Amino acid sequence: CGAAMAQSSVAVYGRVDLSLGHLKEQGKASQSRMFDGNLTSTRLGFRGTEDLGGGLKASFKMEHRFDADTGASEDPMWKGESTLSLSGGFGELKLGRSSTIYDEVRGLSASSSVFDSAFTPSSNGVFGSGGDYSNRFNNKITYVLPSMGNLYGGVEYALDEDPDAKADMIGAKLGYKSGPLNLAMGLQQEKGKENDYLMVAAAYDFGVASVSGGYNVRNGNAASGDDNEFTVGVNVPLGALQLSAGFASGKTEKAGATSSKASGFGLGATYTLSKRTKLYGGVRSHQVKDGSGTKTADARLFAVGVRHDF
Amino acid sequence: CGAAMAQSSVAVYGRVDLSLGHLKEQGKASQSRMFDGNLTSTRLGFRGTEDLGGGLKASFKMEHRFDADTGASEDPMWKGESTLSLSGGFGELKLGRSSTIYDEVRGLSASSSVFDSAFTPSSNGVFGSGGDYSNRFNNKITYVLPSMGNLYGGVEYALDEDPDAKADMIGAKLGYKSGPLNLAMGLQQEKGKENDYLMVAAAYDFGVASVSGGYNVRNGNAASGDDNEFTVGVNVPLGALQLSAGFASGKTEKAGATSSKASGFGLGATYTLSKRTKLYGGVRSHQVKDGSGTKTADARLFAVGVRHDF
Amino acid sequence: CGAAMAQSSVAVYGRVDLSLGHLKEQGKASQSRMFDGNLTSTRLGFRGTEDLGGGLKASFKMEHRFDADTGASEDPMWKGESTLSLSGGFGELKLGRSSTIYDEVRGLSASSSVFDSAFTPSSNGVFGSGGDYSNRFNNKITYVLPSMGNLYGGVEYALDEDPDAKADMIGAKLGYKSGPLNLAMGLQQEKGKENDYLMVAAAYDFGVASVSGGYNVRNGNAASGDDNEFTVGVNVPLGALQLSAGFASGKTEKAGATSSKASGFGLGATYTLSKRTKLYGGVRSHQVKDGSGTKTADARLFAVGVRHDF
Numbered sequence: 006c007g008a009a010m011a012q013s014s015v016a017v018y019g020r021v022d023l024s025l026g027h028l029k030e031q032g033k034a035s036q037s038r039m040f041d042g043n044l045t046s047t048r049l050g051f052r053g054t055e056d057l058g059g060g061l062k063a064s065f066k067m068e069h070r071f072d073a074d075t076g077a078s079e080d081p082m083w084k085g086e087s088t089l090s091l092s093g094g095f096g097e098l099k100l101g102r103s104s105t106i107y108d109e110v111r112g113l114s115a116s117s118s119v120f121d122s123a124f125t126p127s128s129n130g131v132f133g134s135g136g137d138y139s140n141r142f143n144n145k146i147t148y149v150l151p152s153m154g155n156l157y158g159g160v161e162y163a164l165d166e167d168p169d170a171k172a173d174m175i176g177a178k179l180g181y182k183s184g185p186l187n188l189a190m191g192l193q194q195e196k197g198k199e200n201d202y203l204m205v206a207a208a209y210d211f212g213v214a215s216v217s218g219g220y221n222v223r224n225g226n227a228a229s230g231d232d233n234e235f236t237v238g239v240n241v242p243l244g245a246l247q248l249s250a251g252f253a254s255g256k257t258e259k260a261g262a263t264s265s266k267a268s269g270f271g272l273g274a275t276y277t278l279s280k281r282t283k284l285y286g287g288v289r290s291h292q293v294k295d296g297s298g299t300k301t302a303d304a305r306l307f308a309v310g311v312r313h314d315f
Numbered sequence: 316c317g318a319a320m321a322q323s324s325v326a327v328y329g330r331v332d333l334s335l336g337h338l339k340e341q342g343k344a345s346q347s348r349m350f351d352g353n354l355t356s357t358r359l360g361f362r363g364t365e366d367l368g369g370g371l372k373a374s375f376k377m378e379h380r381f382d383a384d385t386g387a388s389e390d391p392m393w394k395g396e397s398t399l400s401l402s403g404g405f406g407e408l409k410l411g412r413s414s415t416i417y418d419e420v421r422g423l424s425a426s427s428s429v430f431d432s433a434f435t436p437s438s439n440g441v442f443g444s445g446g447d448y449s450n451r452f453n454n455k456i457t458y459v460l461p462s463m464g465n466l467y468g469g470v471e472y473a474l475d476e477d478p479d480a481k482a483d484m485i486g487a488k489l490g491y492k493s494g495p496l497n498l499a500m501g502l503q504q505e506k507g508k509e510n511d512y513l514m515v516a517a518a519y520d521f522g523v524a525s526v527s528g529g530y531n532v533r534n535g536n537a538a539s540g541d542d543n544e545f546t547v548g549v550n551v552p553l554g555a556l557q558l559s560a561g562f563a564s565g566k567t568e569k570a571g572a573t574s575s576k577a578s579g580f581g582l583g584a585t586y587t588l589s590k591r592t593k594l595y596g597g598v599r600s601h602q603v604k605d606g607s608g609t610k611t612a613d614a615r616l617f618a619v620g621v622r623h624d625f
Numbered sequence: 626c627g628a629a630m631a632q633s634s635v636a637v638y639g640r641v642d643l644s645l646g647h648l649k650e651q652g653k654a655s656q657s658r659m660f661d662g663n664l665t666s667t668r669l670g671f672r673g674t675e676d677l678g679g680g681l682k683a684s685f686k687m688e689h690r691f692d693a694d695t696g697a698s699e700d701p702m703w704k705g706e707s708t709l710s711l712s713g714g715f716g717e718l719k720l721g722r723s724s725t726i727y728d729e730v731r732g733l734s735a736s737s738s739v740f741d742s743a744f745t746p747s748s749n750g751v752f753g754s755g756g757d758y759s760n761r762f763n764n765k766i767t768y769v770l771p772s773m774g775n776l777y778g779g780v781e782y783a784l785d786e787d788p789d790a791k792a793d794m795i796g797a798k799l800g801y802k803s804g805p806l807n808l809a810m811g812l813q814q815e816k817g818k819e820n821d822y823l824m825v826a827a828a829y830d831f832g833v834a835s836v837s838g839g840y841n842v843r844n845g846n847a848a849s850g851d852d853n854e855f856t857v858g859v860n861v862p863l864g865a866l867q868l869s870a871g872f873a874s875g876k877t878e879k880a881g882a883t884s885s886k887a888s889g890f891g892l893g894a895t896y897t898l899s900k901r902t903k904l905y906g907g908v909r910s911h912q913v914k915d916g917s918g919t920k921t922a923d924a925r926l927f928a929v930g931v932r933h934d935f
Binding site for chain 3: 017018019021022023025033034035036037038039049071072073074075076077078278279281282311313314315
């Protein structure tokens with residue numbers, strides 16, 4: 006580790022997020038733990054962009070995910086993303102493994118719901134109680150539309166590469182962003198699981214507070230039924246401090262009858278120590294009941310921690 | 316990811332190569348796929364050199380290989396290379412896991428045969444139908460000769476570290492390079508598989524086109540027999556475009572009789588978008604027949620893609 | 626790999642250590658091998674520090690360990706360390722996976738005993754014959770005391786995260802450093818193995834030579850018994866050359882009777898080629914006997930190699 010690396014083609018970046026807290030799940034003993042990634046997942050990445058001239062660019066991104074509390078790699082090695090893309094006036098064409106564009110609409114719906122973190126109820130136990138979506142796909146071709154005034158969007162397709170399985174995925178997103186308002190709709194059709202997801206999400210920044218929310222529908226098959234889910238959240242900035250609360254609820258119906266109901270809430274705060282470092286704390290609680298009202302799952306999480314970007 | 320890293324001792328480098336295409340293999344359904352590494356394998360590497368004074372240098376290289384279509388690491392983690400070497404007037408002494416020097420002669424024979432890629436017939440199904448070589452070894456000691464006019468070469472030895480197995484490897488290479496001509500001979504003796512490989516390869520750059528070719532012999536045991544194989548190829552540069560074609564053929568003989576015959580061809584084109592980014596497309600087709608002329612394997616590959624270096 | 630990366634927030638560092646030699650263990654055939662890490666373990670790391678103002682700093686460190694002779698990752702991926710820490714006038718608070726502070730006292734006791742390497746007898750077969758300690762823990766909270774004149778120290782706690790297992794770890798260290806003298810005491814209580822370790826170590830640098838030594842006690846349960854162990858070593862600098870020798874001895878007692886005795890020695894030399902590169906060679910020999918004096922294990926290691934830092 007010496008002097009002046011001559012290199013513009015690759016940037017090394019990452020984030021480490023560790024916290025201490027408590028998790029209590031139904032049927033398990035209460036547990037004090039060190040957690041990785043309660044605000045956002047720990048990662049190490051490599052990325053770069055080359056200007057090809059004529060407004061065309063080539064970019065790559067490889068993002069490793071791991072658990073800083075144990076030093077263990079998540080699976081696969083480049084779980085976060087491994088993509089190559091060409092972009093220009095036509096928009097962006099991206100190949101490889103990455104998050105789905107429907108997942109971005111899920112993110113928008115929770116953007117002010119306890120920082121879209123492990124304290125956010127919608128993405129931790131409430132949504133998906135009837136069959137959860139895959140937030141990333143391998144072998145994916147994503148086309149992102151070019152800038153079109155206030156509109157944005159994209160379409161994507163993931164090859165399943167198993168001639169017998171028919172587990173392709175089709176996704177689409179359309180959004181409208183104007184000043185403080187961000188509205189988007191996303192769909193994801195997972196043929197392997199016979200699940201179609203459709204979400205409408207919105208976020209609005211009032212200045213003294215920002216709010217976000219969304220409504221999500223899953224259409225499954227006879228065995229998995231259908232889900233109807235919604236979430237709302239609010240973030241309140243107070244200087245270096247930010248307070249947030251979120252609520253989410255959902256139910257699954259099979260053959261016209263409710264087979265499960267889930268709901269939960271989260272509360273959290275972040276404190277900005279510097280541009281790259283935040284302290285945080287939060288709680289989350291959710292429960293799932295079956296059609297007869299019997300509780301089938303619950304969890305309560307409490308943690309305080311620190312997140313550092315590099 | 317902020318400002319001015321003071322570091323000369325390590326360079327981060329890599330390559331991402333993704334393509335879309337079609338693979339049809341005998342006995343399997345035709346398959347549309349996203350492919351990793353059809354032009355050259357995707358990688359992330361770390362390397363550096365230290366000047367020790369007196370003409371002596373120490374160098375290291377660690378090269379991770381992974382599949383950008385799925386984000387999965389290949390095995391082992393540093394599959395491409397993990398070496399430490401000392402070099403100077405005496406030549407270079409390299410320790411660790413790396414490609415064999417015989418593999419470099421294989422590379423020379425295919426250097427103008429569809430860019431030594433997944434479209435090159437010799438290295439994809441045609442050569443090695445009677446028993447393929449290992450292109451890398453662990454625990455390898457490689458000695459590369461110093462510059463000696465037009466001659467170059469080296470010897471190497473890989474320890475097998477299993478007293479019972481006797482799976483050592485011995486390799487040697489001798490080459491002659493003068494202007495447009497490059498001639499080399501390489502041998503690799505794999506004691507574990509009881510296979511000896513010997514190859515003669517040549518490449519010549521005529522300016523309007525470059526050609527390459529080689530003849531390879533494997534001497535195995537009674538069970539695996541012997542192979543005789545050859546390949547030829549041509550690359551034609553046309554400005555940013557480069558066209559290439561290759562052909563390869565081989566047969567295996569056991570107890571004096573032909574037990575299998577293999578042949579194939581490849582065609583491809585690359586288009587240079589920039590110093591670091593290429594578009595490419597190619598086809599490859601090969602088939603293997605047994606001694607009675609019955610087809611035992613075939614494959615047809617077609618793909619178009621993009622490769623980006625960093 | 627191009628020009629001028631603007632990045633101060635992460636440094637890439639590492640070390641490659643490869644050697645050739647011979648290992649003979651009791652009951653096994655003698656073996657010529659390429660070794661990884663006989664002087665110190667091969668690694669690749671990422672680290673950085675952010676100044677948070679007011680004397681406060683945030684730091685991260687991720688250290689991958691791998692075997693350069695085979696290219697294989699050790700397990701877990703970030704075996705060496707994965708931590709996030711906050712430091713300031715109050716000292717340092719570090720979260721994540723890392724070496725224990727008791728392990729640092731073990732290191733001090735062997736610092737002049739053949740370079741605390743694979744040639745050091747205490748850490749390779751002699752100490753721990755009755756039950757060895759874990760040198761790293763997951764889910765660890767370490768508090769390092771701030772600078773207090775000649776005193777230094779810390780305490781730590783590792784959560785076991787299994788409510789049934791009670792495998793927490795508690796550690797503490799207290800040291801005194803003044804000029805050439807460094808004295809420290811460390812303890813580590815591993816509840817999962819029912820082992821308590823306590824070590825006193827010292828090192829003194831006379832200029833013409835440095836010496837180190839230590840006395841270690843393990844208090845186990847009825848099945849594992851108790852250990853009493855000591856080690857001494859000396860390093861002699863002779864310009865670019867450094868010579869070293871070490872000796873270690875230990876015994877395990879169960880129910881008042883000696884159940885095993887172990888002893889061993891090591892000899893080694895390093896030659897500094899440059900700031901970042903060293904040649905080295907060494908031998909180590911140790912043996913373990915049971916209560917009746919019958920030899921139950923022995924090993925002889927000889928190797929010469931090179932270590933390169935970056």
